[in-house]
Amino acid sequence: MNVVSFNERSCERYRRYFDAYLDNELLVETNQDVLQHLNSCPNCTRILGDRARLKELVRNAVKSESAPADLVAAVRGNLGTRRAAFFGGNTTQWMMAAALLLLVIGGVSALRWGAIIRFAGKDGVLQAASARVQEILRVGLIDHVHCAILSQRWKQLVTFEEMKSASGPQALGPEFVDLVPAMQAKLGSEFKVVQGHRCAANHRQYVHLIFTGNKGAILSLVITEKNGESFSKADAVAVMNASGIPIYEDRQGVLEIAGFESDRYLAYIVSNLDRDASLGIASQVAPMVHDHLHRLEL
Amino acid sequence: MFFRKKVQTDEFEAAALPHLNDLYRTAVHLVRNRTEAHDIVQDVYLQAWKVFHRFEPGTNCRAWLFKILINEVHHYRRRWFNTKVVPDLEQPLEETLTFEPPIAENIQDETVLAALDEIPREFREVVLLSDVQEFTYKEIAEMLSIPVGTVMSRLSRGRKQLRMKLSGYATAAGIGRKPQEGAYERG
Numbered sequence: 001m002n003v004v005s006f007n008e009r010s011c012e013r014y015r016r017y018f019d020a021y022l023d024n025e026l027l028v029e030t031n032q033d034v035l036q037h038l039n040s041c042p043n044c045t046r047i048l049g050d051r052a053r054l055k056e057l058v059r060n061a062v063k064s065e066s067a068p069a070d071l072v073a074a075v076r077g078n079l080g081t082r083r084a085a086f087f088g089g090n091t092t093q094w095m096m097a098a099a100l101l102l103l104v105i106g107g108v109s110a111l112r113w114g115a116i117i118r119f120a121g122k123d124g125v126l127q128a129a130s131a132r133v134q135e136i137l138r139v140g141l142i143d144h145v146h147c148a149i150l151s152q153r154w155k156q157l158v159t160f161e162e163m164k165s166a167s168g169p170q171a172l173g174p175e176f177v178d179l180v181p182a183m184q185a186k187l188g189s190e191f192k193v194v195q196g197h198r199c200a201a202n203h204r205q206y207v208h209l210i211f212t213g214n215k216g217a218i219l220s221l222v223i224t225e226k227n228g229e230s231f232s233k234a235d236a237v238a239v240m241n242a243s244g245i246p247i248y249e250d251r252q253g254v255l256e257i258a259g260f261e262s263d264r265y266l267a268y269i270v271s272n273l274d275r276d277a278s279l280g281i282a283s284q285v286a287p288m289v290h291d292h293l294h295r296l297e298l
Numbered sequence: 299m300f301f302r303k304k305v306q307t308d309e310f311e312a313a314a315l316p317h318l319n320d321l322y323r324t325a326v327h328l329v330r331n332r333t334e335a336h337d338i339v340q341d342v343y344l345q346a347w348k349v350f351h352r353f354e355p356g357t358n359c360r361a362w363l364f365k366i367l368i369n370e371v372h373h374y375r376r377r378w379f380n381t382k383v384v385p386d387l388e389q390p391l392e393e394t395l396t397f398e399p400p401i402a403e404n405i406q407d408e409t410v411l412a413a414l415d416e417i418p419r420e421f422r423e424v425v426l427l428s429d430v431q432e433f434t435y436k437e438i439a440e441m442l443s444i445p446v447g448t449v450m451s452r453l454s455r456g457r458k459q460l461r462m463k464l465s466g467y468a469t470a471a472g473i474g475r476k477p478q479e480g481a482y483e484r485g
Contacts, residue, residue, distance in 0.1 A: 015398075019454050023428060025435050050401045054461060055429045058414060061407035062430045067322035071336055075318065075343045079311065203432045 010037075011044050018048050022055060024142060024202045028134075035145070035253045049150045056151075059200075132234040137250045137257045139204065139229065140268025144220040144255070146201040148210045148270075154218045158195035170197045175296055176207045176223070179289065183209055183221055186285045190214055219271035219281070221289065231261050242283035245290050249279060258282035262293040310350045313359045314343065320360070321367050324426050328371045330415055338374055342367045361433060365441040368423070375419075399465035413463035421456030428453055 014037045020026045021034050038045050148154045164177055172180070180196045196209040207223040231238070231248050238246030248259045256278035258269045267289050269282045321342060325335035346353075346366050353362055414422060427438045428449075435453075439446045 019457060020435075020450065023435065023453075025450075046400070047398045050398065051457065051461070054401055054457065054464065057401075057405060057410050057464075058425065058429045058460065059432075061410035061414070062323050062327060062426065064407050065323055065326065067319045067339070068336070071322060071339060072315070072318060074336075074340055075315070076311075078340060078344055079307065079347060 011041060014038075014041075014044060015047065018044075018051055021048070022052055022146075032253055035255075039254060045150070049152060052146055052150045133231060133248050134250050136229045136231060136234065136266065137248060137259045137268070138252075139224060139266060140220075140222040140259055140270050141252055141255060141257050143199065143201045143204075143206045143208055143222045143224070144257075144268075144270035147199045147206070147208055148218060148220050153197075153208075154194055154210050154212060156195060158197075160193070163196050166197075170199065172196050172198060172207065179207075179221070179292055180209060182288055182292065183211070183285060186288055187211060187213075187219075187281065191217070191219065213273075217271060217273055219269065219273065221285070222268040222270060223289075223293070224266050226261070226264060226266055229266060231259065231266075240279060240283060242286040245286045247279065247282050247286060249275065249282075251275065260286050260290065262290055262297060264297050265293045267293065307347070309355075310347055313353075314346055314350075314363060317360050317363050318343075320431060321363060324364070324431065325367060325371065327411070327414060327426055328419070328423060329374060334374065338367070338370050341370050345370065358437070360431075361437045361441065364427065364431065364433070368441050398461065401461065401464050405464060410464065413460055416463060417456055417459045421452050421459060424449055424452045425456040425460065429457075 014034055017026060017030060017034050021031065026034065038048065160180055163172055163180060166172070176198075177196070180193055184191070184193050191211040191213040194210040194212055196207075199206050199208050204224050204227070209221040211219045211221075213219060231246065239249045240247050242260075245260050250257050254272050256271055256273055256275055258278050258281075260267055260282070267286075269278060269285065271278055271281070273281070318339065322335060322339050325338045325342075326332055329335055329338065342363065346363055353359065414425065417425070423442065424438055427433045427441065428435070433441070435446045435449045438449045442449070
């Protein structure tokens with residue numbers, strides 16, 4: 001018979017959630033419980049870190065192989081053969097069909113705008129907007145937790161020279177490497193840059209800079225391309241403005257998230273600092289990061 | 299009507315071809331045979347093209363293609379193999395252990411792929427769809443026509459078997475070994 005202590009039993013309960021946690025499939029409340037348990041249980045943190053690493057190992061291994069070039073050609077060839085059968089129609093018919101298609105597209109677009117306008121007028125919009133902002137802020141939180149904390153990248157010091165000379169999918173590249181000294185200058189001597197890289201978590205690609213500070217502070221600047229999300233479109237109220245850039249804020253357990261956006265990107269400061277310190281840093285770095293992202297968008 | 303089909307073909311290529319690499323990689327590890335995977339992916343595209351008029355623009359084209367891939371693979375397996383479905387209640391000894399050994403350091407891609415190919419197909423399928431292709435549980439459940447709970451249980455068991463195979467202890471004992479050169483081609 002197995003003898004299981006109270007703590008082990010408690011850990012077992014949380015470990016049952018680890019797979020869904022890694023896949024971002026838990027309810028916010030359960031997610032919160034797991035995070036709280038992880039804060040006090042190094043063994044479970046190690047186990048979750050291992051599981052996250054295994055997931056990454058499998059993904060990288062499978063993705064290391066590409067389809068052979070002749071497969072692309074074969075598929076195109078097959079489609080080309082099929083397509084040839086449809087090119088024999090008469091031009092007048094095609095033109096009439098095109099006109100009809102344009103009318104249909106126009107009609108569908110009008111219907112969609114109508115739906116949006118009706119939605120904006122409904123009750124409870126503010127509540128829905130707040131939930132949407134939390135959801136958008138969570139996009140940044142996920143990368144900080146998975147990469148900086150669980151994969152323990154915050155412990156893995158990489159020099160700026162190494163970041164500059166890095167190549168491959170994890171390299172910051174010329175588009176983002178200059179953010180490292182710019183962030184360091186804004187954060188001052190209280191923070192040290194640990195590393196900057198590109199990473200992936202939960203269906204998204206991220207640019208991720210990690211810093212450590214006094215009293216165990218771990219801070220990430222997380223940037224990701226928008227995938228339809230937008231703080232401004234969520235109709236939520238920003239907690240502050242930094243040189244005209246609205247900043248949105250949320251707290252999940254011990255972690256504070258401040259987020260802002262450019263046209264194409266979402267950017268986050270995620271840390272274990274308190275709210276005032278986090279917003280203070282976000283307001284300092286947001287204009288610089290926003291300008292940098294804006295230049296990339298031009 | 300002719301024009302509609304020409305537009306469809308162009309739209310189809312633009313929407314579907316970017317996913318060819320992912321479909322091929324998944325097919326390779328589902329059937330464990332590159333030649334068959336090559337043929338299956340061609341069949342997937344032909345099948346998808348035939349029913350593209352039923353595809354709703356704006357919905358998830360990638361998930362739609364993967365559902366067709368899964369059907370093609372199942373069809374392929376029914377043709378060539380007597381597949382043994384692993385019962386969801388079956389609990390091998392290794393899965394009853396509560397201790398989680400650490401994953402070995404410096405694991406090569408070949409070792410990971412060999413371990414992946416050793417786990418039962420039902421588990422491998424969900425691991426590939428979740429860990430590699432990053433579909434949600436709901437999307438996987440729809441693709442495989444199984445409940446979300448079954449997706450979760452297969453994923454959990456698949457990952458657990460992978461962990462056991464790739465643990466420091468297992469690799470030291472020669473489990474999860476590298477595959478022989480050309481092993482896939484023997485099917």
